[in-house]
Amino acid sequence: MNKTITGAMILICLLAALTGCAKGEPENSLTVFNYGLYIDESVLSQFEDETGIRIKYEEAPTPEELYTKYKSGAIKYDVLCTSEYMLQRLINEGELKEIDFSDMQNVSDIGEEYWEFTRSFDPENKYVMPYFWGTVGLLYDKTKVHGDISSWDVIFNGEYAGDFIMPNSMRDAYATALKYLGYSLNTTDEGELREAQELLLSQKKDVSAYLVDEARDEVIAGNAAMAVVYSGEAYYAYEENHDFAYCLPEEGTNLWIDCWGVTRHCENVENAKKFLDFLCREDIAWANYEEVKYASPVKSVMARMSEEGLASDAINPSPEKLAKCEVFIQLPEETTDLLSSLWKELKAQ
Amino acid sequence: MNKRSLLAGPYILWITGFTVIPLCIIIKYAFTSRDGGFTAENILAMFTPVHLKAMTFSTLAAVICTLICILLSYPLVMAIRRLGLRGxxxxxxxxxxxxxxxxxxxxxAWQMILSNNGILSMILERLRLPAWDISNSKTAIIIGLVYDYLPYMVLSLHNSIDEIEDDLIEAARDLGANGLRIFFRIILPLSVPGLLSGIVMVFVPSMTSFVTANVLGGGKQQLIGNVIEEEFMVTMNWNLGSGLSVILMVFVLISMTFTARNDDPGSESKVW
Incomplete structure (x- = not known):
């Protein structure tokens, strides 16, 4: 019996050694890590053809899973794309390399305002490059609401009781309440958070469901009059059927921005820079926009956009409305703990 | 070393790699705080009101689900028995x-059936019956749990009840027992092993499930499984998530030894 166990151990060790050996990669390659369905995959082979750099492409569905997979260290990723609060965490942990964006020709086509947004977590603009951005707002069915929807008020005043969907993600849910109350969505003030909690607790009886991915489809299916969604989802619904509209609430909301960064494992920074620059090239940025349908920070994409897209708050919100939006920053641990205990209390009610 | 123990090799490898080692890692996480020191806090956290509430709801949902499965399975299994071998x-x-x-x-599919605009409300409307809105409710979760785990109960009951000799039932009938009496004095006692393994196979997974509550509860109802999932995926407090998992495992173990102790030692309980 003992020998069996020893045999098993030897086998495990052998397997481990074998995977360890697989390091002999060709030098001219780049390991890219991105969210699923977040690029037009044909641009990857185009990049390979143009530069001769071979791309290994890996995907993860959520920021948390992307982070876990990255941290496990099984694969050495060279460049990765994720959301601002996760990038902030990676920067704090020293996982990203400084990049000099100034000598990258196409990167200069990224609008100044987007560098301004990323400065909230990358103050000197030396770690990350904006890729796509958007807001969190209300997707609604015009045939089911009365009057204009312009404020978070409609989900807190009981008018649409049982007919709206809240986000099933902690920070997005509290962001709606905090913004409605006029506070910052990055607040660390316990009183403000508790006030938001009171509001959400009293709202819960009116909420039809807390959903993330299915929220849009529930509105399209006619099961709810409105839902809190990401702007890209709303634009998708609008393209399906023009009865759907998107409201960027006047009190302001969360603005999210997904960016690329180069990891500390990257040995050939020039290749990584080539790839990032390539993503900002006019034809490539447009192809990715067409695939993903989120707002692009690249000016040439905005210039080519249809009037419909430009008129939509989902793709091209007005600067006055944007001024009230905030990017999530990573909260200190005490605040995160408080928030998650409040969230659990809300969900358990 | 004989050949038989060699055959156990793959199993041992599997169990070590995918059960024993992960379990040790979970236990290690459960007893450490986020900065690495020893703590019992993650375990004790189960007794805070929020977690207790989720745990109570989970237990209640699992008990109700198991009871409904038992009540539905007996008539079904009896009918199947009567159909004979082929039927x-x-x-x-x-x-x-x-x-x-x-x-x-x-x-x-159940979400489609139960949603506001779904098949159920359409049928009720056609029949001019009052609307019954159970989408995203506790009832919807229990319907989903019963639907998912009913086959396990039916299969294990079917195994025991199908083995009961016809002679026993005929003898009872000869002696003047009516159907009800036959059921309670013969079928029920003889089906206990199947019933117990059915209970374990329905109770344990419905106690620990979280997807059902996510999909059919619309995120408004928290089972303990949902709390644990959020600790891992959202809050990323793996230590607390592990602590709660360990308590849940202990709870499940206790309830399983309880059913095992009541098991008749003479008869072998067969799952399939």
């Missing part, structure tokens, strides 16, 4: 057929 195995086949479809897809 019976066909009925069992029909019953487990939905299990070939992925479990998430089946839940999504």
């Amino acid at each position: 019976g195995s066909f009925s069992v086949f029909i019953l487990i057929l939905p299990m070939w479809v992925n479990f998430i897809l089946r839940l999504l």
Whole structure:
């Protein structure tokens, strides 16, 4: 019996050694890590053809899973794309390399305002490059609401009781309440958070469901009059059927921005820079926009956009409305703990 | 070393790699705080009101689900028994057929049926019956749990009840017992092993499930499984998530030893 166990151990060790050996990669390659369905995959082979750099492409569905997979260290990723609060965490942990964006020709086509947004977590603009951005707002069915929807008020005043969907993600849910109350969505003030909690607790009886991915489809299916969604989802619904509209609430909301960064494992920074620059090239940025349908920070994409897209708050919100939006920053641990205990209390009610 | 223990090799490898080692890692996480020191806080956290509430709801949902499964299974299994060998195995086949479809897809189908604009409300409207809005409610979760785990109860009961000799029932009838008496004095006692393994197979997974509550509860109802999932995926407090998992495992173990102790030692309880 003992020998069996020893045999098993030897086998495990052998397997481990074998995977360890697989390091002999060709030098001219780049390991890219991105969210699923977040690029037009044909641009990857185009990049390979143009530069001769071979791309290994890996995907993860959520920021948390992307982070876990990255941290496990099984694969050495060279460049990765994720959301601002996760990038902030990676920067704090020293996982990203400084990049000099100034000598990258196409990167200069990224609008100044987007560098301004990323400065909230990358103050000197030396770690990350904006890729796509958007807001969190209300997707609604015009045939089911009365009057204009312009404020978070409609989900807190009981008018649409049982007919709206809240986000099933902690920070997005509290962001709606905090913004409605006029506070910052990055607040660390316990009183403000508790006030938001009171509001959400009293709202819960009116909420039809807390959903993330299915929220849009529930509105399209006619099961709810409105839902809190990401702007890209709303634009998708609008393209399906023009009865759907998107409201960027006047009190302001969360603005999210997904960016690329180069990891500390990257040995050939020039290749990584080539790839990032390539993503900002006019034809490539447009192809990715067409695939993903989120707002692009690249000016040439905005210039080519249809009037419909430009008129939509989902793709091209007005600067006055944007001024009230905030990017999530990573909260200190005490605040995160408080928030998650409040969230659990809300969900358990 | 004989050949038989060699055959156990793959099993030992599997169990070590995918059960024993992960379990040790979970236990290690459960007893450490986020900065690495020893703590019992993650374990004790189960007794805070929020967690207790989720735990109570989970237990309640699992108990109700198990009871409904038992009540539905007995008449069904009795009917299958009466159908004889060929008809019976066909009925069992029909019953487990939905299990070939992925479990998430089946839940999504239930979501379609129960939603505000769904098939259920359409039928009620056609029949001019009052609307019964159970979408995203506790009832919807229990319907989903029962639908998912009913086949396990039916299969294990079917195994014990099908083995009961016809002679026993005929003898009882000869001696003047009516159907009800036959059921309570013969069928029920003889089906206890199947019933117990059915209870374990329904109670444990419904106690620990979280997907059903996510899909059919609309995120408004928290089972303890949902709390644990959020600790891992959202809050990323793996230590607390592990602590709660360990307590849940202990709870499940206790309830299982309880059913095992009541098991008749003479008869072998067969699962399939």
